[in-house]
Structure formats: structure tokens, C-alpha cells
Amino acid sequence: MPGSEYDSLVACIGSGFSGICVGAQLKRWYNETDIVFFDRQESAGGTWWINTYPGIACDVPAPLYSLSFEQSATWSSLFPPGREIKEYLDRVAAKYDLRSKMRFASDVQSCIWDAERQHWTLSIKDLYTGETYSHTSRILFASCGQLLRPNDLDVPGSETFAGPIFHSARWRKDVDCTRKRVIVIGNGCTAAQIVPNLLKDSPPQSLTQIVRSKHWILAPPDVQYTSTLRAILAYVPGALWMLRLLIFLAAELSFPFFYTNRLAAWYRNRATVRAKAYMRSQCPPELHDALIPNFKLGCKRRIFDPGYLKSLHDPRVRVETRAATRVIPEGIRMSDGAVLEADVIVLANGFRTNYFLDQLNIVGENGKTVQEHWSQFGGAEAYNCSALSGFPNFFVILGPNAATGHTSAIMACENSVNYALRVLKPILSGRRKIVSLKSDAERSYVEAMQSALAKRVWNTGCQSWYVQDNNWNAMSYPWTQAHYWFRSVFPVWRDWSLQ
Numbered sequence: 001m002p003g004s005e006y007d008s009l010v011a012c013i014g015s016g017f018s019g020i021c022v023g024a025q026l027k028r029w030y031n032e033t034d035i036v037f038f039d040r041q042e043s044a045g046g047t048w049w050i051n052t053y054p055g056i057a058c059d060v061p062a063p064l065y066s067l068s069f070e071q072s073a074t075w076s077s078l079f080p081p082g083r084e085i086k087e088y089l090d091r092v093a094a095k096y097d098l099r100s101k102m103r104f105a106s107d108v109q110s111c112i113w114d115a116e117r118q119h120w121t122l123s124i125k126d127l128y129t130g131e132t133y134s135h136t137s138r139i140l141f142a143s144c145g146q147l148l149r150p151n152d153l154d155v156p157g158s159e160t161f162a163g164p165i166f167h168s169a170r171w172r173k174d175v176d177c178t179r180k181r182v183i184v185i186g187n188g189c190t191a192a193q194i195v196p197n198l199l200k201d202s203p204p205q206s207l208t209q210i211v212r213s214k215h216w217i218l219a220p221p222d223v224q225y226t227s228t229l230r231a232i233l234a235y236v237p238g239a240l241w242m243l244r245l246l247i248f249l250a251a252e253l254s255f256p257f258f259y260t261n262r263l264a265a266w267y268r269n270r271a272t273v274r275a276k277a278y279m280r281s282q283c284p285p286e287l288h289d290a291l292i293p294n295f296k297l298g299c300k301r302r303i304f305d306p307g308y309l310k311s312l313h314d315p316r317v318r319v320e321t322r323a324a325t326r327v328i329p330e331g332i333r334m335s336d337g338a339v340l341e342a343d344v345i346v347l348a349n350g351f352r353t354n355y356f357l358d359q360l361n362i363v364g365e366n367g368k369t370v371q372e373h374w375s376q377f378g379g380a381e382a383y384n385c386s387a388l389s390g391f392p393n394f395f396v397i398l399g400p401n402a403a404t405g406h407t408s409a410i411m412a413c414e415n416s417v418n419y420a421l422r423v424l425k426p427i428l429s430g431r432r433k434i435v436s437l438k439s440d441a442e443r444s445y446v447e448a449m450q451s452a453l454a455k456r457v458w459n460t461g462c463q464s465w466y467v468q469d470n471n472w473n474a475m476s477y478p479w480t481q482a483h484y485w486f487r488s489v490f491p492v493w494r495d496w497s498l499q
Helices: 017-030 082-095 189-201 227-235 239-253 262-282 285-291 370-375 409-423 439-453 481-489
Strands: 008-013 035-038 106-114 119-126 132-142 165-167 181-185 206-210 317-320 324-328 331-334 339-341 344-347 361-363 394-396 435-437 496-498
Touching (some): 008 017, 017 035, 017 082, 017 132, 035 132, 106 132, 181 331, 189 206, 227 239, 239 481, 262 285, 394 409, 435 439
Parallel strands (some): 008 035, 132 394, 165 344, 181 206, 206 317
Antiparallel strands (some): 119 132, 324 331, 331 339
């Protein structure tokens, strides 16, 4: 911005759901358009641009997995394919004129708070030219998402494999699996979508799935998006909101499921009986012991079955529970010495979790990086899942502990954005230049957060991506989403310093 103290009022790292929500709400609430987005990808959409594997789809009902102020009546199903979600995000970005403010192939390498000038200085590398330049802003948002870095394969020898080996989040469109021997490693949400769709769209000669853990797989909600329903949603006033409200309430009413008290145990036991019956009815009897969990329902992320269990009846499919010990040129050697031959290996082994902003060098007012700040706590954390003391005018969207085990991450995203914009109102209205979180407020909040998490089912001992080895949970929100909404609507101003 020529003649200004900074290049833009707001800088936002990322242009996925969170970033688009930031830009749209800034314009809706404050008619503020002085924002620049930096994204290392070549298009907006975040995870819905990056992930293109067969069968990728939303695993949360779409009316809830969308922005409250931009509801859509055109979804093809309750769990629409990833392509539709990307198109939805493109429409929202176009409506609020955000595309012109997005800088793609732009890798933000550092963000340093300048106390004297009271703004952030970003160092950005242009991935097309290799040049590095700086950008200054009064306000900084990190809208980078949570599942950024695919897990490496923890089996040695991958470099020796004669064929292609790749992660689901880096799907290679140049690889045709038709009539090939395919091995899929993993059996979480992603694998449950890949397996049935790969069998249908690129019929392999064989598909071997290496199952290394168990997951509760539930019957999907029986709601058909018929042309009649779409017409009602499009033309009946309030119908879209009513459907969203019903889905929200159904999700919120399931939250007691995650407590560890007697009532929750009773509720969870009833749900476990139903889940077990569903899995037994759908998958081959010889796989019951291999697939049906023996840990508490809810301890890991639940999977709504996208047709995975029925696909296991396909004669081309083989489920393997032996441990993989080494990748060799011909395939994978198992613990008993047997070799699973393969032409293609697909990794559906998840992402690095409980780590945030570790690819960014963000330096606050005391010269400390975010990672150094977190080292005093034992893990990543954030006040109201979005703010850190010592980092003025800085908010993380979908930050530590913003993930939900029962409802939509987009609701949490929107709550985070709305909270940040309420706290930032003194700056956006021109009355103040700095909002800064008090350190004692942050510590009290984090202690309450971890204390509550210790009483939830996620921390009961099953191996999941919610909890680190030191029992620190930086992923889950231990209360309802209605609770998070309330906290986001009414900021506790005594926890903040304004200058």
C-alpha cells in the first residue's frame, strides 16, 4: 500500500477453507479488503486442492462442512466428492473478490514482529523465480491447516522399490493402476475411500491392504440428496438453515460420548454394539478379528463407511495383518519372510499431527520463535485455539486443540476466525494498533484445556493421532462446539492488552 506504514493491513498464510473464511468475514463484517494471501500451492483450496486421490470426499455432512454464511443447495450428496468442495471454495473466493489478493507459489519462510514499527515482516520466496522478497502487515493470520505433512513410511528400503511409491496426499495422476498389483498401506479414513474407488475406477489385478491398526467403521447416515430435496433446499426459505441446524444438533448430542464417566460409558457401549453389528454384517467373517477394534469407540476418529467394508468381498482384495519389515525391489517383505509382490505402493498412513507451524519461522516480540514458546508448555497450545502471548496481532486458524471428534472442522474454523476478528476490532476500527494476549491468561487456559482432555476418551490409551507420546494432546477440543462458539462470541477482554 503506497504511503502506508505497511504493505497490507492483513497478511494471511494459506488460501484454503480457513484463509477464505478470513477474507470473506473481513469483508462482510468490516468491509475490509486490504488483505494479501500467500500460498505455496498453485491454486486456492488447501487440502481440497492438494488431495486428488480416488474417492476423495467429505466425511462430514456437507451442510455442516461449509461456511454458515455461504450455504449451498447444489451438493450432489450428503458427503460430496472433493471436486465439489474445491468448486464451492472457488465460488466463495470469487464472490468476495479474494482471488486477486492471492499470491500462489509463494513460500513464507519467516514472519518477524517489528516492535518499533508495530507490524509483521514476512520473508517470502517466489517458487517460480527463486527470488525472496519481504512484505509487511499490521495483522498476521496463519491459516495453514492441521494435516500438512504426510507421514513418511516407517519401513526401510522404500528407495529400492522398482515401481512408483507415493502418499495419498501426493497422488500421482501419471500412474495407472489398471491391471497392476497394488499395495495400500494403512486403513484409516483415506484408505477406506481409496480401496473401493480404486477397485471401481482403475481396476487393479490385485489390491493388498496392509492393516496396521483398527478403526471403528460406522453405517453412514441414510440421507439421499434427491432432486426433490435439492429443490426444497434451493427454494424453501430457511430450509438450508434448518438442515444445517438438525445436523449440528445431532452432532452436538453425540458429544457426551467422549467423556469417561458412567453415563458416557453407557452411551458409548450402546453405540459400540451398533458399530460392531454393522461391521460384522458388512465385512467378510474371516476379517472380523482383524478389523473390529477392542478399544473404546471415539478414542480414534470414527469412519462413516464409504463402501469400504463391502469392497473387501472383492476377490482381488487381500487384507494383510502381518507386519511389514522391509521394502524391496519386488514389493514388501513381511515379518515371516514372505514377500508381497507389487507394481505400485500407495501410502495411506496419515499425517504428522500435534505439530503446528513447524515449517514457519515465526518470531514474536521477545525474539522467541513459536516453537521456543511452546517448549515451555510441553507441546503446541493456543489460547482459545488461536492466540499466543508474546505474538501481537497474530492468530492461528484451526490451531492447537481446534480439531473436533464429533462435528465439523469448518465450524471450528469459522469460530476461530470470528473470535479473532472480534478481538481485532479495535485495530480494524483504527482505535488501536496492537492487541496482545496476557501470558497468565494463556497459561491458565492451557492448564484447563489439558486437564479436561485427561478426562476424555481420546486420552484413554489407544494409539491415535490425537495424542503425543508424552500424553500431550494438541489436537482435540475437549468441549462441545457450542461451547467454542460461546467463547468466540464473547471475548474475555481482561485477558488482552490493547495499545
